[in-house]
Amino acid sequence: MAQAGIEKLIDELKARAEALGFDAFGIARADARPDLPEKLHAALAEGWHAGMEWMAETEDRRGDPRRLWSEARSVILLGVNYGPEIDPMDLLAEKRVGNISAYARNRDYHDIIKGRLKELAGLLARRAGVEVKVFVDTAPLMEKPLAEAAGLGWQGKHSVLVSRNFGSWLFLGAILTDLDLPPDQPHAESCGSCTRCLDICPTNAFPAPFRLDARKCLAYYSVEHKGPIPREFRKPMGNRIYGCDDCLAVCPWNKFASVSREAKLRSRPEFERPALAELVQLDDAGFRALFAGSPVKRIGHARFLRNVLVGIGNADDQTLLPLVEIRLGDPSPLIRGAAIWALRRLDPQRAEARRLDSLAQEGDSTVRAEWDGVV
Structure with missing residues (x-):
């Protein structure tokens, strides 16, 4: 041309x-x-x-x-x-609600x-x-x-x-x-001396500026990781039940960003402050219905409830105990294991009282390890 x-x-x-x-x-x-x-x-x-x-x-x-x-x-x-x-960081203090990453x-x-x-x-x-x-x-x-x-x-x-x-x-x-088009000029890196995104990371997932180690990233563990959340990352997860926006949310350049002009890209109200008490009661069909058309649906019911139960373990709210105990008998080892950790966080004595009987009936090695693990 x-x-x-x-x-x-x-x-x-x-x-x-x-x-x-x-x-x-x-x-x-x-x-x-x-x-x-x-x-x-x-x-x-x-x-x-x-x-x-x-x-x-x-x-x-x-x-x-x-x-x-x-x-x-x-x-x-x-x-x-x-x-x-709304600023995703504002939700971190609301321990009884689940914090879903802005993109989801x-x-x-x-x-x-x-x-x-x-x-x-x-x-x-x-x-x-x-x-x-x-x-x-x-x-x-x-x-x-x-x-x-x-x-x-x-x-x-x-x-x-x-x-x-x-x-x-x-x-x-x-x-x-395959058409040769005139390229635009590349954008120069403009972060300057700012390190807010690095400093805010709750798990020190950045070994150096411009480098991310997924082995320490909460977004990775809550979305991509298929097994139990490693114990050292459970407390830092707080109420982050899908993704982690901390490093994005503190970027000073966000002050120039406006809310999306399209309604279809705006948050669904039910995803802004979902109650952990309601989420933990979802069965597979309820999970699929609630998150139809959402990226969250891709991780599946078991991994999602794993995240929710970690959030409950960090909620410091004993009224959630009955909901946690129900999940001790869940068919999914991933959910049972997370429920054990949440129970031990909320009421160590109650957890110890159930430990021996539960171990006698438990055939999954990862779940047995949760009963023997350190919170």
């Missing part, structure tokens, strides 16, 4: 992206970050991906968009603002963004007669450094993209194309 035609095409794409609800738009060359394979390899070698083995399994493709698609020449990066209406309080962002990306990519394909591929987080594409290369913002010291206009609250999506 002639230069004038490409400029007109980009203007049309930007206008359509805005109409579709995208708040940020930028273009990077597919080879804009030749440093990524080495950085990714170093992080994997350190074990910072914890149990997310899929990151290691896709290392070759993840470090370079052209490994995903050899014909890729340009990457269009899109962002959607999901700035929350509305519809699943994969569902929100993917349809829009497909429509925009279809427009590009029709106008230019080119090939396109759409990516939203689920494919091995490193959107954050590419978004930095495309000028949407910069990767902050907490490793999340930071935008001058939207702080740390941007969902990202990408369109790969």
Whole structure:
């Protein structure tokens, strides 16, 4: 395409992206970050991906968009603002409610963004007669450094993209194309001497600025981790029952971010201050119904109740004891184990009184270990 035609095409794409609800738009060359394979390899070698083995399994493709698609020449990066209406940090003091990460309080962002990306990519394909591929987080594409290369913002010291206009609250999506498009200027890192995101982390999950060790990250343990929450992280979890927003929420650039202009990206009221007492009573069907269309649904009933019971163990509210004791007999070992920890936190004497009888009937080694463990 002639230069004038490409400029007109980009203007049309930007206008359509805005109409579709995208708040940020930028273009990077597919080879804009030749440093990524080495950085990714170093992080994997350190074990910072914890149990997310899929990151290691896709290392070759993840470090370079052209490994995903050899014909890729340009990457269009899109962002959607999901700035929350209430500060997630305010909920940490409300121990009887569950704190759900801001990104999960509305519809699943994969569902929100993917349809829009497909429509925009279809427009590009029709106008230019080119090939396109759409990516939203689920494919091995490193959107954050590419978004930095495309000028949407910069990767902050907490490793999340930071935008001058939207702080740390941007969902990202990408369109790969075999068309050469003029790239935008990369955004310079603008964190300065600020270390608020590092200092606020309750588990010291940042071994250094711009590096995150998932083996210490509460967001990882509450969302990705499939087994019991390691004991050393249960008290720091507090009432965080899905994700952890601390490092995002304290970013000073958030003061420039506005609440999402779209109702579909605003928090569902039932997810803003859900009572732990109600959540712990959910059966599998009730869990699926409540979290239909939400990212929370993906972790499943057992892992969710594991998180809720850890929250209850940190709630210091003995009125919740009967609800905890019911879960001691749950069919899921993951739930039974978390219930034991919560019971021992709320009433050590009551827990000790039930210990021997429960051990006599318990065949799961991880649950037996909970009875013998240290709170």
